[in-house]
Amino acid sequence: MSRPVIVDAIRTPYGRRGGALSGLHAVDLLGRAQRGILERTGVDPASIGEVIGGCVTQAGEQSGNVVRFAWLHQGFPDDIGSTTIDAQCGSAQQAVHLVAAQVAAGYVDAGIACGVEAMSRVPLLANLGDGTVGRPRPDDWTVDLPAQYEAADRIAERRGLTRADLDAFGLRSQQRARAAWDAGLFAGQVIEVKLPDGTVVTRDEGLRDTSLEALAGLRTIREGGLHTAGTASQISDGATAALVMSEDRARAEGLRPRGRIVAQTLLGAEPRYLLDGPVRAGERLLERTGMSIGDIDLFEVNEAFAAVPLSFARVHGVDEDRLNVNGGAIALGHPVGSTGVRLIASVLDELERRDQQLAMVAICAGGAQVTGAIIERV
Template structure:
């Protein structure tokens, strides 16, 4: 059976809302990630059998099959097939899963997974147009809350206090700053040219903060527990990952870095919307016969602080193994792109520590979550 391996995974720096990347059309930004990753990995783009990419808000500049538009606009081979998907915040990670499955099925020998979201230019929910109805029928009776309410429900479910949530937000910023200062995130970055002739190589979302500063922020909801300091940032960015059949990779001189031992897209409890990483891990542990103690590192997307906190409490995860280089609270969350950022982060960190096994999970709209077990080669 063909064996897919991950050869490389990287992303653009993430721009803050209205920041440096707000001037980039999302197809240009994604095309840069697609082309530059192929160049960096040392693969001829003609080898790529198919591209699968995620984008959540497929409207306006992100409509009309953005994965294909970006590929063609970047001057890449017209023969390459392309698919654009929406698995909400799990879109980029699910793109990796689908490319891996295409290789394992023998349909292609090499594929590119990717993701993009230009949230400054195409806001969330911009694809819900006027005068064409609601996504939910009038008979809808499922308790599926807005993300802010869901985050607070998760926090109350697990018994987290506002101070504990603020402490997690502070930790994310501190860990991300330390990671950047130590150069631990450099490898995952695909530089982006800027309008002034320079190059953007660092995330814009990093900010100095403290427990007292976080304590002074108003909750997103009136009686809520999360604030702007403990929620993911609205961001712009793109990402890409190259997967190749292992024998083919070695034949053309590419070094495999990791393999996916198991992956999933699961449905979660609608009432809690974002608590899906807990269930995704349960599925992955069952399918691989592993335990939490077998894992060296965990990357769980910080949509809100309560999401990785809930994952850690439910599975008794050592906080020193969880999001060790910070997360979306600090660096940002361009929703269609983030899953590959987590993948790149965990592969780089496993290599740096000379460790082997990692778990990546992303909560997603519609009460879903993506998850994968990653083994460094």
């Protein structure tokens, strides 16, 4: 059995809705990430066994296997197979899990896991169409599966989180992300994107100057709710890619492995709370490994809404100085099909900077699911 390792993980900058990257077709955007990971590692595209990537809204420009089209659009060898998956917001993380499983099983010795979402061009729910082919839920559906923003408020109420708690977390995400950018901490994971007009995009566009007073003045997403635009993830454009190889091949090619997956999971969450799955993922990962929360150095829990990482932290007793230490989707953006690789890239970078060993990554996902993994620095 081959031991899979993560050799590297990169991403494009994340553009805001209607921003600098909104003119790029999703195929072009993802292709740049695929090319970026190959160029940075020096791996021949012809030697890749398989490409698996995430995309949530597979409609219009993102339909028809966007991962395959991106690969072909870059002029890469046409005999390399590609698969596009939809595990909602956990899609890119699940792509990493699947490629690692292929390597572990010995079916391939190198693969690319990636993800994309051009949300400016293909809005969420665009794949529902005009209703002529029906809706995802049948007429007799009775499961209490709320809208995401309602679920986020339910989680806040469940954990006793106040509007002030959520606003404080939203401010912290912005402050940490800006500090990380100013200190150059994202330089290792972000590749530049040159636009057709010659403009070069090098930085995330979602960072905002704000304050607790400004956040407190925002209208809630739903009447009587708790979350606002300042405590929810941003609609964004972006792509990510990671190279996963067998450790033997990586070392034979002179590549230094950066991490390995100690344990991984894709779980169902409680439908009523929809997005509270990271709590359950944490429990499952610790059970599988025999570890405790104290064994984990860093945690990345996707900031779909502020209540999600705050709920995880309260249940598992995680200190804020180990959670989303460089900000998250509230500040950086959340191109939903791509985010899983961003979180993995972030923990790999931070473990190396801190000379630490273990990180947990968890991403709540639509349909009441969650992806999770414990990543070990190699």
